[in-house]
């Protein structure tokens with residue numbers, strides 16, 4: 001079979017863009033296929049908007065706590081839609097600078113827009129947004145299709161308006177009362193950001209601690225600090241039902257320590273209950289299960305395929321784990337072993 005490329009990368013997020021850049025720099029004829037916009041989670045729904053929002057929230061908190069520095073503390077005037085405009089400006093600047101197709105075309109990479117699916121171990125078919133189809137053959141493939149939020153099977157959730165990390169950065173009105181389902185990295189970061197920007201925030205999680213993958217000693221300090229900022233935590237509390245009426249969202253839950261249900265009300269519900277890999281529709285199901293130590297079985301496509309980061313269901317959650325460590329502005333829980341003897345490989349940002 002004639003090969004169109006040496007390397008085809010499926011998915012143009014942080015992992016795919018990096019893989020394509022390395023491949024091209026080694027002289028391989030490389031293509032990258034992206035079904036949406038290059039940049040993926042990190043630029044559009046993850047690192048960049050969340051850190052831009054946390055920065056604004058941190059500044060708001062500095063106003064309130066300026067007394068610590070001998071300055072007069074004051075309540076900041078927050079125009080949330082202007083804060084979000086800045087978040088979007090930063091996203092667009094990052095995109096233009098590091099993600100946009102011309103950046104990769106200059107490296108000799110062919111950028112193809114569309115959704116791709118394997119039709120044989122060495123071929124993918126790309127379905128373009130206009131409906132056109134194109135087949136490509138390659139010696140190697142990188143599957144870097146990332147992940148998406150898990151929506152837990154809670155009664156009433158599918159009929160209730162809720163946000164996830166994919167939609168929260170599109171809102172322009174500050175929630176008055178936000179309920180966060182999930183005390184993992186995304187739930188905790190967003191809880192702190194919105195609390196500092198002025199929302200009342202309640203975080204609910206079935207587990208009895210926050211950030212269960214991180215060091216318990218550090219996360220209990222963080223819990224104290226976040227509670228001190230006014231975030232209300234309902235840990236060890238399982239959500240039973242969710243519904244909404246007249247702009248109000250109700251969450252019925254039961255604490256492990258209680259035999260009766262209680263109800264919470266808010267105007268915004270953020271579901272941050274974990275992530276799952278994006279493998280559906282890639283045509284992988286046709287193959288035989290191959291080796292994948294941590295995630296779901298992947299098909300054996302003949303050893304010429306590499307699955308990067310999230311798409312194999314593996315930890316860590318964040319792409320920056322290896323890159324950070326010096327800044328005093330975040331907690332780094334790696335690399336010491338936790339109480340179970342496991343090395344921590346995740347990173348959570350807070351101010």
Ligand SMILES: Cc1cc2nc3c(=O)[nH]c(=O)nc-3n(C[C@H](O)[C@H](O)[C@H](O)COP(=O)(O)OP(=O)(O)OC[C@H]3O[C@@H](n4cnc5c(N)ncnc54)[C@H](O)[C@@H]3O)c2cc1C
Nearest residue numbers: 011013014015035040041042046047116145146318319320
């Ligand atoms: C709220 C939030 C905050 C975060 N903060 C941080 C942080 O501060 N630091 C950090 O390091 N990480 C952070 N992360 C995690 C980080 O965003 C991800 O680890 C990283 O973006 C994963 O990159 P990826 O390339 O594996 O996947 P993605 O960025 O998800 O890219 C996958 C791409 O594949 C495309 N795709 C999927 N299926 C197909 C298909 N069949 N054909 C073609 N294209 C396809 C998608 O459209 C997408 O663009 C955060 C995540 C979230 C949600």
